[in-house]
Amino acid sequence: MQKSTESFFDEMQLDAVDLDESRVRQIYSAYQNWLKDIPHHQLESKRQEAELLFRRVGITFNVYGEEDGAERLIPFDVIPRIISANEWEKLSAGAIQRVKALNMFLHDIYHQQEIIQAGIIPSSILANSQYRPEMVGVDVPRQIYAHVAGIDLVRTSESQFYVLEDNLRTPSGVSYMLEDRKMMMRLFPDLFRRYSVAPVDHYPQVLLKNLRAVAQTNSQEPTVVLLSPGAYNSAYFEHAFLAQQMGIELVEGTDLFVRNNAVYMRTTQGPQRVDVIYRRIDDDYIDPLVFNPNSMLGVPGLLSVYRNGGVTLANAVGTGVADDKATYIYVPEMIKFYLNEEPLLENVPTYELSKEEDLQYTLAHLHELVVKEVQGSGGYGMLVGPAATKKEIEEFRLRIVSKPANYIAQPTLALSTCPTLVEAGIAPRHVDLRPFVLSGKTVTLVPGALCRVALKAGSLVVNSSQGGGTKDTWVLEAEVLEDTQGSETSRETKQATTIKTKQKAKQKIAEPAC
Amino acid sequence: MLSRTADHLYWMARYIERAENMARVLEVTYSMSLVPNAAQSEAALWLPALEIAGNVDLYEEEYGSVDAANVIHYLSMDVNNPSSIYNALRNARENARAVRVDMTSETWENINALWLEFDQFRGADLSKTGLREFCDWVKARSHLFRGVCFGTMLRDDAFSFVRLGTFIERADNTARLLDVKYHLLLPDEEEVGGAVDYYEWSAVLRSVSAFQAYQKIFSDTIEPWRVAELLVLRRDMPRSLHACLDEITPILEQLSGRRQVECRRLAGELHAKLRYGKMQDIFQRGLHEFLSDFIDSNNLLGAEIQRAFLSINAS
Numbered sequence: 001m002q003k004s005t006e007s008f009f010d011e012m013q014l015d016a017v018d019l020d021e022s023r024v025r026q027i028y029s030a031y032q033n034w035l036k037d038i039p040h041h042q043l044e045s046k047r048q049e050a051e052l053l054f055r056r057v058g059i060t061f062n063v064y065g066e067e068d069g070a071e072r073l074i075p076f077d078v079i080p081r082i083i084s085a086n087e088w089e090k091l092s093a094g095a096i097q098r099v100k101a102l103n104m105f106l107h108d109i110y111h112q113q114e115i116i117q118a119g120i121i122p123s124s125i126l127a128n129s130q131y132r133p134e135m136v137g138v139d140v141p142r143q144i145y146a147h148v149a150g151i152d153l154v155r156t157s158e159s160q161f162y163v164l165e166d167n168l169r170t171p172s173g174v175s176y177m178l179e180d181r182k183m184m185m186r187l188f189p190d191l192f193r194r195y196s197v198a199p200v201d202h203y204p205q206v207l208l209k210n211l212r213a214v215a216q217t218n219s220q221e222p223t224v225v226l227l228s229p230g231a232y233n234s235a236y237f238e239h240a241f242l243a244q245q246m247g248i249e250l251v252e253g254t255d256l257f258v259r260n261n262a263v264y265m266r267t268t269q270g271p272q273r274v275d276v277i278y279r280r281i282d283d284d285y286i287d288p289l290v291f292n293p294n295s296m297l298g299v300p301g302l303l304s305v306y307r308n309g310g311v312t313l314a315n316a317v318g319t320g321v322a323d324d325k326a327t328y329i330y331v332p333e334m335i336k337f338y339l340n341e342e343p344l345l346e347n348v349p350t351y352e353l354s355k356e357e358d359l360q361y362t363l364a365h366l367h368e369l370v371v372k373e374v375q376g377s378g379g380y381g382m383l384v385g386p387a388a389t390k391k392e393i394e395e396f397r398l399r400i401v402s403k404p405a406n407y408i409a410q411p412t413l414a415l416s417t418c419p420t421l422v423e424a425g426i427a428p429r430h431v432d433l434r435p436f437v438l439s440g441k442t443v444t445l446v447p448g449a450l451c452r453v454a455l456k457a458g459s460l461v462v463n464s465s466q467g468g469g470t471k472d473t474w475v476l477e478a479e480v481l482e483d484t485q486g487s488e489t490s491r492e493t494k495q496a497t498t499i500k501t502k503q504k505a506k507q508k509i510a511e512p513a514c
Numbered sequence: 515m516l517s518r519t520a521d522h523l524y525w526m527a528r529y530i531e532r533a534e535n536m537a538r539v540l541e542v543t544y545s546m547s548l549v550p551n552a553a554q555s556e557a558a559l560w561l562p563a564l565e566i567a568g569n570v571d572l573y574e575e576e577y578g579s580v581d582a583a584n585v586i587h588y589l590s591m592d593v594n595n596p597s598s599i600y601n602a603l604r605n606a607r608e609n610a611r612a613v614r615v616d617m618t619s620e621t622w623e624n625i626n627a628l629w630l631e632f633d634q635f636r637g638a639d640l641s642k643t644g645l646r647e648f649c650d651w652v653k654a655r656s657h658l659f660r661g662v663c664f665g666t667m668l669r670d671d672a673f674s675f676v677r678l679g680t681f682i683e684r685a686d687n688t689a690r691l692l693d694v695k696y697h698l699l700l701p702d703e704e705e706v707g708g709a710v711d712y713y714e715w716s717a718v719l720r721s722v723s724a725f726q727a728y729q730k731i732f733s734d735t736i737e738p739w740r741v742a743e744l745l746v747l748r749r750d751m752p753r754s755l756h757a758c759l760d761e762i763t764p765i766l767e768q769l770s771g772r773r774q775v776e777c778r779r780l781a782g783e784l785h786a787k788l789r790y791g792k793m794q795d796i797f798q799r800g801l802h803e804f805l806s807d808f809i810d811s812n813n814l815l816g817a818e819i820q821r822a823f824l825s826i827n828a829s
Binding site: 057243254266 | 622769
């Protein structure tokens with residue numbers, strides 16, 4: 001087994017000696033003991049089994065621009081990322097706080113614009129291409145814009161987490177949170193006896209409840225549908241999966257039409273009214289009459305019905321202005337302004353290259369910074385200074401100089417690593433974390449997250465489009481762990497603890513979180 | 515349910531059925547080619563298989579002359595032949611993938627597994643070896659598909675559209691098979707009864723899993739008109755035209771409810787012909803005429819089903 005790199009915080013190991021000998025963080029001690037017990041090749045054979053099962057179930061994604069049949073698996077790592085109950089409590093409180101503020105900001109920016117008047121955010125934000133003038137003055141149910149938000153978190157030390165970005169448009173990846181868990185329970189049932197891992201399976205039910213809660217028409221028995229770009233979209237599996245789990249229709253643009261200020265779907269028994277659309281199509285493609293006229297994916301006239309309250313869209317149109325990298329800088333200020341609270345989660349210090357001073361600093365330190373395009377996503381259009389060649393840096397320099405306002409820069413974060421099964425054995429790889437915050441009647445999140453892992457040694461880019469993989473994330477329900485592989489007594493104690501904390505968890509769900 | 519969903523389910527089932535029938539035709543022609551038969555050339559033996567598949571022109575364009583190796587490749591693996599087993603299975607899986615939500619996960623995984631398994635046959639030269647195994651595999655997967663639908667799907671509209679697809683396609687295939695074979699096998703003067711003839715007709719029966727049924731029902735030598743009767747009018751013979759319409763008619767009744775749709779009337783009419791028709795009358799008019807009429811009506815029925823339920827513009 002390989003050593004962990006000294007300069008990075010590791011989720012499991014406390015020191016950089018062989019994993020077998022290393023002292024590990026307390027939450028991983030039961031895992032380390034288990035690892036010592038199992039036959040050498042078991043992890044690898046379990047990994048292969050997982051791959052086979054994922055293929056069989058068809059949990060694949062399409063790669064843009066490749067011949068059909070090129071369906072790929074997102075690599076799945078069999079070693080879990082474990083998060084303690086205490087850590088989770090802090091993270092989830094911080095993420096909820098953030099999403100509340102972002103929703104208030106979105107309402108404000110499309111109504112009174114108080115935050116601009118207060119001088120906290122410059123009015124230049126109204127010129128952002130993600131700002132949708134069509135949404136000005138439109139009232140959305142419960143003033144919720146981002147019904148589903150993915151908050152990307154990274155860790156740099158035992159106590160330090162940063163928010164890397166907020167995803168408020170059509171965040172994806174939650175199906176991997178759910179499927180990875182199912183897979184882990186299937187592959188390693190014995191591990192789930194050693195750990196009380198908080199369940200995540202109820203995510204689709206919470207989401208459905210929230211979607212029904214934002215219906216403006218037929219609010220007793222609203223018809224909710226999931227609008228997908230179709231089977232050739234890279235996230236199609238997730239769309240199908242969520243629709244199935246929620247028991248709602250998976251529709252495409254051509255299945256819907258607009259008549260008399262209402263949206264209908266074409267069924268074998270004639271038209272049926274739709275009340276809430278959980279849409280996984282970007283703003284630009286959702287209505288060819290208003291946005292991209294060449295879009296074949298959307299529904300002509302949808303926006304007009306939406307603006308008149310004839311249907312609810314989740315997420316709302318126009319959320320992109322709040323997760324833009326240029327807006328990100330102001331989120332801590334938003335939290336203070338709208339909630340009168342101190343931010344629980346920190347932003348990564350960010351240089352705005354539209355500011356001369358920041359630009360000069362950045363240009364002088366390109367080799368140590370990460371530079372990102374303001375509206376970029378998916379890990380395209382970014383420069384990771386320490387990993388880039390001289391030539392790449394110089395090319396990027398030219399791009400920055402020609403349009404500085406398009407870029408922001410951040411210090412290269414020492415992303416934490418987590419032991420990961422690679423060809424050579426177990427080795428540390430960098431990870432991030434995306435919990436999903438759901439807003440409806442309440443603002444909540446299920447105790448789990450998408451954990452992405454950069455499979456290339458040393459790489460800091462975790463995006464699946466750039467060869468990243470996923471891990472199951474275990475949020476523990478109890479702090480008390482079985483430290484050896486368990487006499488009967490310790491198992492009983494553990495069960496008792498589990499029951500107690502489960503009751504606690506139930507209470508938590510019952511209380512509105514906002 | 516969504517019209518588009520119904521459309522995908524219907525075509526998924528049709529394509530699976532098409533693959534199965536194509537495998538049956540291939541298998542039977544292949545076993546015929548093993549019977550010593552000086553009278554027939556390789557081309558004469560394999561041409562009917564092409565005629566049943568209905569794409570003779572496309573074949574001639576691509577390959578020119580008719581021989582075993584080319585026909586086998588064309589009907590099983592050819593990417594350019596829209597009715598090849600490869601394309602039928604691929605289309606079935608693509609349709610399934612588009613509506614995986616609307617079937618049970620067992621059904622979806624079954625079709626997905628079928629497609630993954632198909633890889634083992636890719637690139638193999640089936641005319642040299644392994645054709646039997648391939649055809650057996652296709653048939654077995656098709657049986658499995660029907661079984662998993664029957665055993666796991668809720669008896670709702672989704673299930674009805676799957677069944678509908680299966681039987682519309684099957685009726686078409688049985689009619690084509692019988693038409694081509696009858697045309698070809700029945701000599702001008704009624705000189706039936708030779709050994710080759712016996713093999714020919716028993717092969718036709720085997721291709722629709724009806725050989726044992728024939729023996730059981732008639733316990734007699736194989737006579738062409740009885741084969742025709744078995745495959746047209748016998749309702750207890752699961753691949754006969756009558757049996758297919760026995761399935762289709764009530765499904766359309768139930769799907770259309772109070773709606774007056776043309777496909778319902780058409781199915782009723784077709785059903786009545788098979789239910790109350792007599793073999794004697796059919797032969798008097800000519801079996802070939804009867805079968806081509808049937809194939810046309812069945813196609814029309816398919817188009818009307820499309821129009822009433824499946825078309826994206828049906829609103």
